[in-house]
Amino acid sequence: MGMKGPLMSSSSRNGHNRKMRRTFNNIKITVLCGIVTILVLRGTVGISTILGLPSPSQETNPAILEDIDRILREIRSDLDPDSDQEVEYSSSLSNSTESTVKSNYTLGLKITNWDQHRRNWLSFNPGFSPDPNKPRILLVTGSPPNPCEQPIGDHYLLKATKNKIDYTRLHGIEIVYNMAHLDKEMSGYWTKLPLIRRLMLAHPEIEWIWWMDSDAIFTDMAFEIPMARYDDHNLIIHGYPDLLFKQKSWIALNTGSFLLRNCQWSLDLLDAWAPMGPKGATRDEAGKILTANLEGRPDFEADDQSALIYLLLSQKDKWLEKVYIERSYYLHGFWGGLVDKYEEMMQKHHPGLGDERWPFVTHFVGCKLCSSYADYPAERCISSMERAFNFADNQVLQLYGFAHKELGNPKVKKIRKDTANPLEVKENLNLEAGISF
Amino acid sequence: MGMKGPLMSSSSRNGHNRKMRRTFNNIKITVLCGIVTILVLRGTVGISTILGLPSPSQETNPAILEDIDRILREIRSDLDPDSDQEVEYSSSLSNSTESTVKSNYTLGLKITNWDQHRRNWLSFNPGFSPDPNKPRILLVTGSPPNPCEQPIGDHYLLKATKNKIDYTRLHGIEIVYNMAHLDKEMSGYWTKLPLIRRLMLAHPEIEWIWWMDSDAIFTDMAFEIPMARYDDHNLIIHGYPDLLFKQKSWIALNTGSFLLRNCQWSLDLLDAWAPMGPKGATRDEAGKILTANLEGRPDFEADDQSALIYLLLSQKDKWLEKVYIERSYYLHGFWGGLVDKYEEMMQKHHPGLGDERWPFVTHFVGCKLCSSYADYPAERCISSMERAFNFADNQVLQLYGFAHKELGNPKVKKIRKDTANPLEVKENLNLEAGISF
Numbered sequence: 001m002g003m004k005g006p007l008m009s010s011s012s013r014n015g016h017n018r019k020m021r022r023t024f025n026n027i028k029i030t031v032l033c034g035i036v037t038i039l040v041l042r043g044t045v046g047i048s049t050i051l052g053l054p055s056p057s058q059e060t061n062p063a064i065l066e067d068i069d070r071i072l073r074e075i076r077s078d079l080d081p082d083s084d085q086e087v088e089y090s091s092s093l094s095n096s097t098e099s100t101v102k103s104n105y106t107l108g109l110k111i112t113n114w115d116q117h118r119r120n121w122l123s124f125n126p127g128f129s130p131d132p133n134k135p136r137i138l139l140v141t142g143s144p145p146n147p148c149e150q151p152i153g154d155h156y157l158l159k160a161t162k163n164k165i166d167y168t169r170l171h172g173i174e175i176v177y178n179m180a181h182l183d184k185e186m187s188g189y190w191t192k193l194p195l196i197r198r199l200m201l202a203h204p205e206i207e208w209i210w211w212m213d214s215d216a217i218f219t220d221m222a223f224e225i226p227m228a229r230y231d232d233h234n235l236i237i238h239g240y241p242d243l244l245f246k247q248k249s250w251i252a253l254n255t256g257s258f259l260l261r262n263c264q265w266s267l268d269l270l271d272a273w274a275p276m277g278p279k280g281a282t283r284d285e286a287g288k289i290l291t292a293n294l295e296g297r298p299d300f301e302a303d304d305q306s307a308l309i310y311l312l313l314s315q316k317d318k319w320l321e322k323v324y325i326e327r328s329y330y331l332h333g334f335w336g337g338l339v340d341k342y343e344e345m346m347q348k349h350h351p352g353l354g355d356e357r358w359p360f361v362t363h364f365v366g367c368k369l370c371s372s373y374a375d376y377p378a379e380r381c382i383s384s385m386e387r388a389f390n391f392a393d394n395q396v397l398q399l400y401g402f403a404h405k406e407l408g409n410p411k412v413k414k415i416r417k418d419t420a421n422p423l424e425v426k427e428n429l430n431l432e433a434g435i436s437f
Numbered sequence: 438m439g440m441k442g443p444l445m446s447s448s449s450r451n452g453h454n455r456k457m458r459r460t461f462n463n464i465k466i467t468v469l470c471g472i473v474t475i476l477v478l479r480g481t482v483g484i485s486t487i488l489g490l491p492s493p494s495q496e497t498n499p500a501i502l503e504d505i506d507r508i509l510r511e512i513r514s515d516l517d518p519d520s521d522q523e524v525e526y527s528s529s530l531s532n533s534t535e536s537t538v539k540s541n542y543t544l545g546l547k548i549t550n551w552d553q554h555r556r557n558w559l560s561f562n563p564g565f566s567p568d569p570n571k572p573r574i575l576l577v578t579g580s581p582p583n584p585c586e587q588p589i590g591d592h593y594l595l596k597a598t599k600n601k602i603d604y605t606r607l608h609g610i611e612i613v614y615n616m617a618h619l620d621k622e623m624s625g626y627w628t629k630l631p632l633i634r635r636l637m638l639a640h641p642e643i644e645w646i647w648w649m650d651s652d653a654i655f656t657d658m659a660f661e662i663p664m665a666r667y668d669d670h671n672l673i674i675h676g677y678p679d680l681l682f683k684q685k686s687w688i689a690l691n692t693g694s695f696l697l698r699n700c701q702w703s704l705d706l707l708d709a710w711a712p713m714g715p716k717g718a719t720r721d722e723a724g725k726i727l728t729a730n731l732e733g734r735p736d737f738e739a740d741d742q743s744a745l746i747y748l749l750l751s752q753k754d755k756w757l758e759k760v761y762i763e764r765s766y767y768l769h770g771f772w773g774g775l776v777d778k779y780e781e782m783m784q785k786h787h788p789g790l791g792d793e794r795w796p797f798v799t800h801f802v803g804c805k806l807c808s809s810y811a812d813y814p815a816e817r818c819i820s821s822m823e824r825a826f827n828f829a830d831n832q833v834l835q836l837y838g839f840a841h842k843e844l845g846n847p848k849v850k851k852i853r854k855d856t857a858n859p860l861e862v863k864e865n866l867n868l869e870a871g872i873s874f
Contacts, residue, residue, distance in 0.1 A: 108855045145847030154588065155585070162614040177598075180849045182837075400619075419546060422548075
């Protein structure tokens with residue numbers, strides 16, 4: 001576990017490594033500049049391209065432009081002493097002497113004054129003035145651009161998307177459904193980090209980015225997130241404080257559904273969170289550190305959830321004050337304990353509660369219907385997802401006078417008499433009303 | 438073609454039929470009332486239920502309540518002379534003497550003063566006051582609740598849904614994605630009629646319902662429908678006047694993408710349109726009439742598009758004044774002639790045009806990827822849909838600095854340098870800007 005090196009103390013070994021790295025970087029810069037010079041002299045690119053100015057003609061091969069761009073960025077990042085981002089996590093979580101992830105990965109050029117930029121932009125764009133009672137939320141979700149390995153996966157992605165369309169329509173929230181891999185190093189569950197960052201920077205009018213997994217389904221269509229509770233926080237995430245602080249469990253928090261404020265603090269968090277993500281050796285090594293330090297974690301590459309838990313525990317003073325660990329409602333609700341109780345909920349309770357009586361979100365962790373491997377039997381997952389979907393759908397259909405015949409059945413039936421005065425009925429409808437059979 | 442009867446003139450045969458029908462109805466009413474009486478006397482239901490008042494207890498079996506309800510509605514509809522809706526289309530379209538579809542089907546209880554009801558509701562709900570510059574539009578689409586017969590179908594339904602989410606987010610339009618069969622008689626392409634009606638009546642705040650097929654993709658993300666053009670119209674539909682009036686072609690209009698104003702006229706149109714829809718003998722018979730009267734129509738059951746064309750031609754004076762046959766942009770654009778030209782469009786034009794230079798909607802008529810039978814080879818459809826999807830996706834991704842490497846490729850690449858001042862870039866971004874490679 002961790003990397004072994006020559007017999008030196010940890011601190012002097014780190015100093016030596018840094019010196020060697022700088023030497024290597026100098027050599028690299030020299031070589032890169034040489035390549036650029038040769039390309040310019042060959043006339044393959046114009047000086048204007050090098051200087052980052054609009055090129056007068058479009059004849060330059062775009063692939064070469066892209067390569068030049070990448071080379072230039074590498075040069076600039078090498079020249080910036082702060083860009084050599086090496087994450088060193090405090091080793092206070094474990095007795096291991098090797099708890100450093102060496103990673104030069106960055107999500108993008110460092111941004112340091114985002115709050116001021118946002119304020120300025122909002123003042124120049126009064127049409128987007130924030131409403132303190134209704135902060136703008138952008139729900140972000142997505143799935144890969146290729147068909148699922150298991151065809152049924154695409155069908156439930158579609159149903160889960162329709163489900164999200166319903167909730168967001170009812171609550172005045174916008175959706176971005178992403179199918180692009182913005183950064184090939186940050187693949188799989190890490191995709192969300194560059195995506196969230198990109199959306200924050202592109203949408204200064206948005207106050208909160210709400211990431212939601214594609215396998216998470218809204219099951220309380222009436223529940224409204226109590227945003228006023230979070231005025232002094234920047235990250236709202238479902239979890240259990242005991243599991244986090246006492247047990248240091250790898251499932252103490254759940255990154256399948258969380259809200260992140262669009263602010264400098266969040267950009268900094270994303271920057272600190274990202275370095276365990278790059279696919280390959282970095283992610284594998286980081287996985288070992290996480291398994292060594294978090295209770296119950298199996299052996300596998302670093303995942304974003306474990307990495308966040310580890311980060312928050314390692315740097316408590318820096319981050320925790322602005323993190324709201326929400327457990328009073330199911331911002332994330334593990335499906336296993338919920339899906340068999342929907343009929344009982346319909347008998348005893350009503351939408352709007354959001355908690356164990358009527359869960360806000362039912363999250364099908366481990367079902368992985370889009371993949372060919374999963375943690376639970378596919379049949380169980382499929383029938384449960386169908387139930388959750390119909391349980392939610394009933395809450396929308398009842399506004400139109402319909403309900404599913406049974407939770408496992410896509411067929412619907414009328415639950416109200418037809419009327420020649422539909423608006424009288426409308427006045428009495430309420431999402432929080434009970435579902436009539 | 439059509440139904441044969443005994444040797445009588447058409448009008449006296451109709452009179453005799455009506456008399457027989459009334460006698461039958463009287464017998465039916467007597468029997469039904471008898472059944473209800475028996476049930477009440479048995480104490481199975483309370484008098485309050487019969488009178489349609491809230492029942493003091495919930496003990497009555499809901500299935501029986503539903504049956505009673507249905508019986509009572511039948512009784513009421515039998516007592517209402519106007520409810521015996523028999524559609525008689527003018528036979529002016531053909532030389533056939535039999536061009537009547539006999540159908541008692543109705544979409545629901547007749548509503549006659551919807552415009553006044555809407556006005557009243559809006560005056561009591563000032564939060565929904567219409568904005569004349571931005572009428573509220575609800576995009577309605579959907580697909581069946583079961584997995585596609587061809588798995589790839591679900592994947593492209595998902596992509597088409599993501600595409601619709603993008604367009605509507607950019608243009609402030611809400612979506613309803615329907616997966617419920619509200620009326621089992623109105624199946625397949627007829628599903629949209631009861632759905633549209635139900636949504637109109639449930640959403641008086643909505644000015645226009647925009648139906649869009651699940652196989653129609655937005656390919657101009659910048660194009661805004663010129664709603665001011667339609668102040669005096671209630672139905673906006675893509676088509677060709679010559680094909681309609683001269684050739685009476687079955688493809689003169691396209692019901693894959695059309696807008697219907699939320700008003701009494703539209704409810705009346707839906708009522709007049711629906712009777713050819715009910716599955717079975719009615720739809721089969723209606724199909725024969727349509728094939729006999731519309732040019733180029735193959736032999737198959739009645740479809741909603743042919744039925745609408747036939748209705749508008751049969752009752753021109755009643756409907757056409759309020760129908761806008763739009764051909765200046767591709768509210769519907771047949772995919773065949775468009776999908777191979779996207780690269781040329783990207784070279785020469787820009788988003789926002791909506792017409793053949795940059796089509797607003799590319800509609801994959803006949804591909805039917807969700808079914809196991811289609812009019813075109815699946816490979817051709819799949820590769821073309823992928824291109825259309827990525828062509829549209831580029832217009833969204835460019836706002837975030839990305840584009841697809843090629844239209845057939847889901848992978849993306851950066852098209853803009855990273856910057857520490859993202860808002861400067863934002864000011865210059867414009868959906869109508871050209872796509873940079």
